[in-house]
Amino acid sequence: GCSSVTFPVNTTYSHVCGYARDYQYRSMDAFWMSPIRTIDDAYVDGLSITHGNPRKHLWTLVVGLNEVTFHSLARCPLDLDTYDISLIPDFVKNNYYCEAGYETMDEARIAWEDPLWDGQQCFSSTAQSCSRYGWFHREIAPSQEDIEVRWCADEARSNEDFYT
Secondary structure, three states: OEEEEEEOOOOOEEEEEEOOOOEEEEOOOOOOOOOOOOOOOOOOOEEEEEEOOOOEEEEEEEEOOOOOOOOHHHOOHHHOOOOOHHHOOOOOOOOEEEEOOOOOOOOOOEOOOOOOOOOOOOOOOOOHHHHOOOOEEEEEEEEOOOEEEEEEOOOOOOOEEEEO
């Protein structure tokens, strides 16, 4: 499921930018395990940033399982030549960043040593996702709609989570 915070907007905007500093806990699995692929559900293990009602996608910050896992579908899409891009919901398009906090297998601890989405400590030579990081920016049609940030995961917090 997801938990959220809504940021009220009192002006017209056409650019949205932001940055998140989060830390992985255990077995986040990117876009893979979501049985439901709509913007209103937990379509990702990570942050979903939207605006309006009904929700319109702005950006997704994805948490992959790790950089060198045997289970490729739980990794970041850009890290694999053979990733099934059908796992990325159509509404996300290319408006996402993805990174894992662990090099190999997940651990029962918070990965404080490797903040997510900072492009640092990318262990795998194939970690192309680390080339996309930092502040996100999205230009949209002028809007006055509130912005919502949702923390999403498809399993229990005891098995997967991330900390802001």
